[in-house]
Amino acid sequence: MNYLTDFDVIFTIVERGKGETIIKATHEAGAEGATLFFGRGTGIHEHRKILGIPIEPEKEIVITLIEKEKSDAILEAIVRAGKLDEPGRGRAFVISVDKMVGAFHLEQKGQAG
Numbered sequence: 001m002n003y004l005t006d007f008d009v010i011f012t013i014v015e016r017g018k019g020e021t022i023i024k025a026t027h028e029a030g031a032e033g034a035t036l037f038f039g040r041g042t043g044i045h046e047h048r049k050i051l052g053i054p055i056e057p058e059k060e061i062v063i064t065l066i067e068k069e070k071s072d073a074i075l076e077a078i079v080r081a082g083k084l085d086e087p088g089r090g091r092a093f094v095i096s097v098d099k100m101v102g103a104f105h106l107e108q109k110g111q112a113g
Contacts, residue, residue: 003101005098006069008067008068008071009097011062012064012090013060013090013091014090015058015060016058018082019060019061019062022062022081022082023062025081026064026077026078029073029074029077030070031070033065034064035062036060037063038059038060068096
């Protein structure tokens with residue numbers, strides 16, 4: 001089996017409603033796709049209550065799988081679009097991907113290792 005190598009995955013966690021902004025920024029920076037799903041969680045900047053009951057803010061998580069050489073540019077675009085350099089706006093982190101399968105359009109470009 002041929003595995004694709006030299007990829008990163010960027011996880012971006014933002015408040016609900018901001019995920020599409022992140023996806024648009026990643027596309028403009030060179031990403032070919034993204035996956036968005038929903039979650040709940042709190043950070044040190046989120047202590048909301050309604051009638052004295054703590055509320056867990058809803059989040060959107062964007063997963064962007066990209067070639068390593070595009071990683072810095074796409075991460076910078078995410079930071080700008082999500083204003084992640086401001087407190088309480090969200091987080092993004094990059095994880096190295098050792099092997100990947102299923103991106104047939106990339107295999108056809110001859111990137112399989």
